[in-house]
Amino acid sequence: MIPAEDRAEGGGPPARVRRRHVFYVPGYDPRSPRTYFLLFSRELRKFAALHGIAARMRAGKEDPSTHWHIAADWPDSPVETVVDCLSWHEIAVRDFAVPKWRVALLSLRVLGVAIRTGTVVQMLRLNWKFGIFSLYPWAMATLYALAALGLVAAFLALAAALGLHPLAGLVPAALGLFGLLRLTEYLDRRFYVWYLINDWIFTWRHRTHRDPQADTRFEDFARRVADAARDPTLDEVLVIGHSSGSFVAISVTARALELLGEAGREGPRLSLMTIGGNTPIAAAGRPETRTRRAIRNLVTDDRLFWVDYFAPQDVLNFPWLDPVSAFRLDLGGRPRHNPTVRSARFREIFSAERYAELAYRFYELHFQFLRANDRHGEYEFYRFLAGPEPLESVTREPG
Structure with a gap:
């Protein structure tokens, strides 16, 4: 949360929203945008x-x-929302097509860089739960590697026990390794080891400018946001980033404001909402990263309202992250405007039955940010999309 003495006055939100343009940035996800269309449609009805x-x-x-188009009939006035899903699922599909042995080798390099640059240490220092879970895929990968070594050793020992040349065990060992690899892919439906490793690798490429395909896509996203922010018929332009899409949304929004220049003060209110974010993976450690530069610009930009929602129960997001202190940002004496950091308060907005069901299903819990509430609360994803109030008015300071 921004300390009161650090707040600065900027342009205010509109009194009511009748026309809104939302840009939704999914996380690192190989599923097509239709998955999100069906999810949003179903949850909007709820x-x-x-x-x-x-x-x-x-x-x-x-x-x-x-x-997509949303029409909501509120008692005072209808609200029309255009939703653009800024999908980059092709990037994940591309990565998932890489042979697993190459992914495994590259993951060792990425882990080494994360340790050497202090990224892992800083994440552990900021929040030990998130830091430990960020290392979870490598812990599981180590178990897989030990299982593979044990399998090879067992087949070689069996060949020797049968009086065969020890190398005779290599053929069945190779078949066993292939079966083990397929088993890990099956287990990924529950444990998400390869998924999280690929996510780490993508983040490393993004922060070190090693993914021109993604860079081109994100530049196009920024231009689309900037174009919408020039539309005088809109009341609000809202960028929403979920999970790994949070740091993508941060970079896209910062670039859009660069493209807008002073014109950004004349159009509709521009807001950014990051939900379930894992920004430290892209911003922590050395050297300076594009995400950290983008955060520094957004923190001091009074053309923007930015709120970051987290859930303490969600091990895939980073709670209570104040980026200025966490990343020791030098604001150059400029006044601070963003972000406002808030808890989504899952315990209050979801029923006890739903909360109990999700207690040990971390991936499903992570996607509750996109679900309709069981009870009214400050955090209501579909009110942000289709409600008559701008994001800035809905978000309250804690009482």
């Missing part, structure tokens, strides 16, 4: 039932896979 309003969502004619 949200509407909770509030006793009519709300509907349809695919746009221009690009139905990523361009």
